[in-house]
Amino acid sequence: MKLRGALLIGLAATACNEPYSNEDLLFLKALPPELQVELPGATATTTSSIGTGVCAAPSPDFTPAKFYCDANKAASDINAVLDTVLNLVGSIAAYPPTTRDTDLRIWGPFPIENGLEAALSIERIRTSTGTLVRYTGSSEPALVYERFRFAISARKQGEGEWKGLVYGESAPTGEAGTRMGWLALDFDAQRTLDPTKTDRGAIGIAYDTRGGKTILNVYADVARYTPMFDPEAAYFYEAPGDGSGTFLFYQRANVIETTEALETMWIQVRWRPDLRGRADVVVRDGDAAPQEYWVVQCWDPNFAAVFQTTNVPTNDYPNIGQVSACGPELQ
Amino acid sequence: MTKWVPVLFGLCVATSAEAAQPRRFALLVGNNQGSGDTVELRYAESDVQKVAGVLRDLGGFRGEDLVILLGKKAPDFTTALDQLEARIAAEAEPGVPTTLLFYYSGHAKQGQLLLGPTRVSMAFLRERLQRSAADIKIGILDACESGAITREKGGRRGPSFLFDLGDQEAAKGMILIGSSSEDEASQESDELGGSFFTHYLTSGLRGDADESGDRRITLGEVYAYTYHRTVNSTAGTRSGTQHPTFSYDLKGQGDVVMTDVTTGRSGVRFLEPMEGDYLIYDMDHEQVAAEIQKRPGAERRVALPPGSYVIKKRLPEHLRMVRFTLGPTTNYAVDDQVMEQVDFEDDYAKGAGVMARIARERPRPGLRGALYYQGFFSGAARDQLLPPLVLFGVGVDAGPVLGATLGLDLLLGGTNDQSLRLQSLDIPYDFFQVQFAAKLLWGWTFGPVRLEAGPRLSGLYALRTFPKDDQLQSLKQDFFGISPGAEGLVSWFPGDDQDFSIGLGGRLGLLSFGVDENRLLFFGELGLSLGYRL
Known part of the structure; x- marks a missing residue:
């Protein structure tokens, strides 16, 4: 992301000698933490110790867990976005803030590329009565007495309205080492300031790491900015911490290419600590209507399909094994 | 008629000198180590050597009759005393007076001599001296609280003995001298390279205590000299003034000649008109050999063994110093005119202890x-x-x-x-x-x-x-x-x-x-x- 390089230069130029305080750290910890969608076996996407792998090519003796492979690729894409945000935050955090107030820290403004200037602000919102927050769809609501809102904003140098490029909110969880909050990357806002940009839409990310679990919701909408309500793509990741997990992703895309109509596809992947897993795929709308097509696939710890059944009228997904091969937790 | 007067020096010395040559034995004990909480002394053992040198050179003590114990413990002390006592008993000759001198330099506390971790009671020491076959027993303790040994026999602190001049019998009995009162500390001096008391004791024995000018130093003379000089020199110290004490139980002629300066063939002469305080520094042993308070009107001779020496005269603004060597028969005549002027900080004869302290400071x-x-x-x-x-x-x-x-x-x-x-x-x-x-x-x-x-x-x-x-x-x-x-x-x-x-x-x-x-x-x-x- 070019924005990061520009930020680094700008921050270095405007860095203040006032050292970091512990209060500054509290503000910085309100920025998004390191978040990763971790699917087991993700490091063995080409081959495993027995010659097969998550995304290994099919052979007469081996049918790969295709949908788990798809889930892994989706997770990699999400992780790339999260890494970008984290690197951006880390770059800013390397310099002390330029403005300090009791409930506000500001870095910048500092010039970036194409005649723009940018600033990071973190504001603390305190309420004596508390606020009930729930940042992910499956989080337990929490009563918090302070929240932090942050924004990386930009505008034409010295004029115009500040546009939020990356912004969000977080709240202390009361539980050491855990965070909860949300953030959004607004590519449309970036494009209004710099028409040369090609990215469109927005990505929204909500997270909650309380209780030893990691819950991560990602919403992407390229066509218009309503990511929470009607996204073009959404990802729901939940890892309770015992090695098992669920990764559900939703996408509106031209899956069935008979016409240009967009289908809606859901892929839910579940896995157990021993790497056995199951994928449930549903495609509807668009060229599928009025039908609803589905595929069920289970795999063993070597990511070899041990059960597969479908109502898709093609030979792409032949029936394999019995559903009992999925194991009792995944049948 | 019996008449008690302060010591009149020399009256009895001539008599004593003309009598048969006495046989003199000495047990000299030094120990730098105390026990428990006592601080290690720097000069107790070297003070013993100093005393031994004076006794050998000028006191008529034969080398074989000087028994020196350095850094030994109580059993060694008892054994040495037993052996010496046996020799005195065996070698005593009729008509020849015998003297036993005991000198101790080290720590003492609560009536005990501290020989490293072991102890010897002063009461035991006194009793052993009392029982000795020697005619005259002299005990000199240079130690803290050493006045305790003089206490039981009516010991007192004071500048001089009293002698019964009417008694013409040969002297017999015991004299005990402590370097300090029973509740005082005995102090060492880096400047002197030894304890104050032993420094003045040896200075006096080498000639500076010769109040009578007869070149024979009696016990009375050297005690009086040592008392005054020790009191004066310790008056300004942190530990307070140190008062030597004595206990006197001597019958007969009274005073005892301790050293005869004429027997030392080499020495230093301070001519008649000279005046001032002089310090003779022994460069070979890095310690003060003698200190002289010279008054005009009489020549003063200090007997010293051959060696390299420096004489220092302290003046208000500077020092005057001269370096010289004594041969076996040399008698160096001090001359103020040939002494060089030296600044205080350039004093090159300060002693190892002082030099070490200067180095530290x-x-x-x-x-x-x-x-x-x-x-x-x-x-x-x-x-x-x-x-x-x-x-x-x-x-x-x-x-x-x-x-x-x-x-x-x-x-x-x-x-x-x-x-x-x-x-x-x-x-x-x-x-x-x-x-x-x-x-x-x-x-x-x-x-x-x-x-x-x-x-x-x-x-x-x-x-x-x-x-x-x-x-x-x-x-x-x-x-x-x-x-x-x-x-x-x-x-x-x-x-x-x-x-x-x-x-x-x-x-x-x-x-x-x-x-x-x-x-x-x-x-x-x-x-x-x-x-x-x-």
Whole structure:
């Protein structure tokens, strides 16, 4: 992301000698933490110790867990976005803030590329009565007495309205080492300031790491900015911490290419600590209507399909094994 | 008619000298070590050598009749005393008076001589001397509280003995002399290279106590001389004035000739008109050999063994000094005119102890390695700002500046895997500190120990990093502050050359910490250092 390089230069130029305080750290910890969608076996996407792998090519003796492979690729894409945000935050955090107030820290403004200037602000919102927050769809609501809102904003140098490029909110969880909050990357806002940009839409990310679990919701909408309500793509990741997990992703895309109509596809992947897993795929709308097509696939710890059944009228997904091969937790 | 008068020197000496040559035995005991809480003495054993030299040269003691015990314990002492007593009994001849002289230099406490970890009761010693077959028994103790040995026989502290001049019988009996009263300390002097008491005892025996001018020093003369000089010299010391004591139970002729200065073939002559206080320094043994208070009107001779000497005359503004060598028959005549003028600081005849002390006290360039533990007094400061830390460092001592040692320190320290708790956050961090300091330390020396204290100004740079925190791993939280403070250091110099030292130090500092809010933080440092002086 070019924005990061520009930020680094700008921050270095405007860095203040006032050292970091512990209060500054509290503000910085309100920025998004390191978040990763971790699917087991993700490091063995080409081959495993027995010659097969998550995304290994099919052979007469081996049918790969295709949908788990798809889930892994989706997770990699999400992780790339999260890494970008984290690197951006880390770059800013390397310099002390330029403005300090009791409930506000500001870095910048500092010039970036194409005649723009940018600033990071973190504001603390305190309420004596508390606020009930729930940042992910499956989080337990929490009563918090302070929240932090942050924004990386930009505008034409010295004029115009500040546009939020990356912004969000977080709240202390009361539980050491855990965070909860949300953030959004607004590519449309970036494009209004710099028409040369090609990215469109927005990505929204909500997270909650309380209780030893990691819950991560990602919403992407390229066509218009309503990511929470009607996204073009959404990802729901939940890892309770015992090695098992669920990764559900939703996408509106031209899956069935008979016409240009967009289908809606859901892929839910579940896995157990021993790497056995199951994928449930549903495609509807668009060229599928009025039908609803589905595929069920289970795999063993070597990511070899041990059960597969479908109502898709093609030979792409032949029936394999019995559903009992999925194991009792995944049948 | 019996008439008690203060000692009239010389009246009885001639009589005694004309009698048969007496046989003299001596047991000389010295021990620098005491027991338990006593401080090691520097000169007790060398004082024994000094006394032995005088007795051998001028006192008529044959070499084989001088028994010297240095650093021995109580059983050795008892054995030596038994053996000597047996010899006295066996070798005594009719008509030849015998003398037993016992001299002790060392620690004493509560009526006991401390011979290292062992003890000899003064009552036992007194009783053994009393029972000795010798005609005259002389006990001289140069030790703290040594007046205890004179107590039971009506001992008293005073400037001179009283003799019964009407008694013409041969002298028999016992005289006990203590260097101090039973509740006083006996003191050593680095300037003199020995104890005050023994220094004046030997100076007197070598001739300076010859009040009568007959060149024979009697016990009465040397006691009176030693008493006055010891009292005068210790009057200004920290330990207080030291008063020698005596116990006298002598019948017969009274006084006893201790030394005959005419028997020493080599020596120093102070001619008739000369006047002043002179100090004769023995360059071979690095100690004061004698001290002379010369008054005009009579020549004074001090008998000294052959060797290299320096005579010093102390004047208000400077010293006058002359170096000379005595051959076996040389009698060096002191002449003020040939003595060179020397500044006090250039005095080249000060004694090993003084030179060592000067070496200790003189600010010298040096290097130090140090290990200090640092802790801030405020719990909040320790938890959230500057954690307890071990600092390693090096230091350079320069100086003197304003009479003090100017020291520069560089200290480094770090600690990993600390935890910063802020509200519900628990942030792992690593910590590093570097400290640069300048200080001025004024010192006081007590034997091999030197105390130093003074102000210290340090620059303190602290750096906190968060390599294990995903959000803050690129952040460096640092702080620099100037910290005024003070330092105290106790150094022990174990060697004679005073080059190496082991130090125990403590520091107090004040740091103004102005991030978030202005706070004054006190901290302390305690540690060890190893020093080497160039």
